[in-house]
Amino acid sequence: MKKISVLGSTGSIGTQTLDVARMHRDQFQIEGLAAGSNVELLLQQAKEFGPRKVSVATKELADLVKHSLPAGTEVFYGREGLIEIAAGTDAELVVTAVVGSMGLPSTLAAIEAGKNIGLANKETLVTAGHLVTAAAAAKGVKLLPIDSEHSAIFQCLNGERYEDIERITLTASGGSFRDYTREQLVNVTVEDALKHPNWSMGAKITIDSATMVNKGLEVIEAHWLYGLPYEQISVLLHPESIIHSFVEFRDSSIIAQLGNPDMRVPIQYALTYPERWNSPAPRLSLAEAGRLNFREMDFERFPCLRLAYECGKMGGTAPTVFNAANEVAVARFLRKEISFLRIEEIIEQVLEQHEIHSEPTLETIEASDQSARELASRL
Numbered sequence: 001m002k003k004i005s006v007l008g009s010t011g012s013i014g015t016q017t018l019d020v021a022r023m024h025r026d027q028f029q030i031e032g033l034a035a036g037s038n039v040e041l042l043l044q045q046a047k048e049f050g051p052r053k054v055s056v057a058t059k060e061l062a063d064l065v066k067h068s069l070p071a072g073t074e075v076f077y078g079r080e081g082l083i084e085i086a087a088g089t090d091a092e093l094v095v096t097a098v099v100g101s102m103g104l105p106s107t108l109a110a111i112e113a114g115k116n117i118g119l120a121n122k123e124t125l126v127t128a129g130h131l132v133t134a135a136a137a138a139k140g141v142k143l144l145p146i147d148s149e150h151s152a153i154f155q156c157l158n159g160e161r162y163e164d165i166e167r168i169t170l171t172a173s174g175g176s177f178r179d180y181t182r183e184q185l186v187n188v189t190v191e192d193a194l195k196h197p198n199w200s201m202g203a204k205i206t207i208d209s210a211t212m213v214n215k216g217l218e219v220i221e222a223h224w225l226y227g228l229p230y231e232q233i234s235v236l237l238h239p240e241s242i243i244h245s246f247v248e249f250r251d252s253s254i255i256a257q258l259g260n261p262d263m264r265v266p267i268q269y270a271l272t273y274p275e276r277w278n279s280p281a282p283r284l285s286l287a288e289a290g291r292l293n294f295r296e297m298d299f300e301r302f303p304c305l306r307l308a309y310e311c312g313k314m315g316g317t318a319p320t321v322f323n324a325a326n327e328v329a330v331a332r333f334l335r336k337e338i339s340f341l342r343i344e345e346i347i348e349q350v351l352e353q354h355e356i357h358s359e360p361t362l363e364t365i366e367a368s369d370q371s372a373r374e375l376a377s378r379l
Helices: 012-023 039-049 059-065 078-087 103-112 123-139 148-156 203-211 213-226 264-272 303-314 318-334 342-352 362-378
Strands: 002-007 028-034 053-056 074-077 093-096 116-119 143-145 165-172 233-237 243-249 254-258
Touching: 002 012, 002 078, 012 028, 012 039, 012 093, 012 264, 028 039, 028 078, 039 053, 039 059, 053 059, 053 078, 059 074, 074 078, 078 093, 078 103, 093 103, 093 264, 103 116, 103 123, 103 362, 116 123, 116 264, 123 143, 123 213, 123 318, 123 362, 143 148, 143 213, 143 264, 148 165, 148 213, 148 243, 148 254, 148 264, 165 213, 203 213, 203 318, 203 342, 213 233, 213 303, 213 318, 303 318, 303 342, 318 342, 318 362, 342 362
Parallel strands: 002 028, 002 093, 028 053, 053 074, 093 116, 116 143, 165 233
Antiparallel strands: 165 243, 243 254
């Protein structure tokens, strides 16, 4: 029986991770669950799976839930609570599904404790890829990607030699506004932006999909996961989200991974790797799909993707600042404080005022992250 902990258990990836654990109940033991403020759902999860430890956002929430937890379940809170769930249990695999850069300290703690990582928190590699990959290599732990695109690349590379890779291509649905012109984006609403045509995701990631920031973060993540220069990483618009990504080799062969857009498939592969088990996801019928469409990426239409490439190539703290500014801008958009197009403007303005540190320590990364957030909040 494999022991796992889930950081972000009440979010989209976290709940689908528990769907997989529920389907294979005799194969998984849930050691720890970490949530934010959705204590009602966390309590339901704790009563169903009986974890040894849980964590919530604040001490007040911890005091609120501690008397309702199953006997023997300890409760923690805050940043230290996340770290406790990540590193302080007997879990062999930690699924990092919290949203944003808050997942970095807990992921590093889990790696230091020798846990394999089911990586759904792309911001961890974006903000500190050099630290995370070095720590994983030193500890001999696996970084198993959960994003559908990176899981696809990971599967396509099974048994292949990295030196034979010509290029990897991440596919992008295009998000809620993929067929809109720049002019049509001026007056779009939060409600419009949250209507993703293919995937069921959390609010922040759905907005990131519409701006193409999400794909930009995945490009930077791919650089660290697969050790490839940015010139060998491309993005292709694929509205159906059937081909999740593909790899072209130097002999001109292309290997792709296909499936219906259901996150439980890449989640389960990370949980069961290297084995494949029956999945709760519906099977793909190419005959029913009929036709698959592709379009070249337009960097003028999606300037956030261009910015992500530029930040990745600059390296150092540039990706950290890109991510931090975006998190604040998206939160402001969701609160209806700014317009949709203002998101990309804030990111660019914050980057223009940032002095890049080329080989940042964790402390430098955290300081750059904080200063970027403060500036993005004021603009």
